[in-house]
Amino acid sequence: MFVKVCGLRTAETVAAAVAAGADAVGFVFAPGSVRLIDAHAAAPLVAGVPEGVETVGVFRGQPIDEVLRLAREAGVGTIQLHGDEPDDHFVRATAAGFSTIRAISAARYTTSGHAGPHRLLIDATVPGSGTAFDPADLPVPPDVDWLLAGGLRPDTVAALIAAFAPAGVDVSSGVESAPGVKDPALIRAFLAAARP
Numbered sequence: 001m002f003v004k005v006c007g008l009r010t011a012e013t014v015a016a017a018v019a020a021g022a023d024a025v026g027f028v029f030a031p032g033s034v035r036l037i038d039a040h041a042a043a044p045l046v047a048g049v050p051e052g053v054e055t056v057g058v059f060r061g062q063p064i065d066e067v068l069r070l071a072r073e074a075g076v077g078t079i080q081l082h083g084d085e086p087d088d089h090f091v092r093a094t095a096a097g098f099s100t101i102r103a104i105s106a107a108r109y110t111t112s113g114h115a116g117p118h119r120l121l122i123d124a125t126v127p128g129s130g131t132a133f134d135p136a137d138l139p140v141p142p143d144v145d146w147l148l149a150g151g152l153r154p155d156t157v158a159a160l161i162a163a164f165a166p167a168g169v170d171v172s173s174g175v176e177s178a179p180g181v182k183d184p185a186l187i188r189a190f191l192a193a194a195r196p
Helices: 011-020 039-047 064-074 087-095 157-164 184-194
Strands: 002-005 024-028 054-060 078-082 099-105 119-123 146-149 168-171 176-178
Touching: 002 011, 002 184, 011 024, 011 039, 011 184, 024 039, 039 064, 054 064, 054 099, 064 078, 064 087, 078 087, 087 099, 146 157, 157 168, 157 184
Parallel strands: 002 024, 002 168, 024 054, 054 078, 078 099, 099 119, 119 146, 146 168
Antiparallel strands: none
16 A cells, blocks of 8 residues: 655654655645645755655646746655646656656546546545545546545544555645644554554
């Protein structure tokens, strides 16, 4: 089970995620998020991530030139785009040497129209809100490898994995002691629950 811990902002929590076995760590560069981190502040955190752990920059509704600039400044290897970004943004990110993740809400997901070289992440109806994922929003899970996100917590992730059989899961608010404040103990508990 691929596990991504997102919205990290401190060396302590990055280290906790890596030590717990996370496959990917995410840094949010989308304005307005309580998990926002400056690309220059993220750069030393990204540089400290060991080889083999994916580093992801998360963006929403930003011009692709800005996305590429911030991703380069931070040093991440993957760009995750939320919202209605056109396919061209993914083409340009790939051409610039980045892996890509397309994130959409479960309410907007359809079984067609999301082909491409990028991976697919399906979030709760209000992405990034910490709102629990509602199984009713996704009556037909994708038939491709995909990541499940949306209000996942240590006490709910195992049941949702069993229900949907995603290739991976993405957690942010579910491992926080307060909005935007990650808790190393909850990170460890989440990883343990996702991989029993």
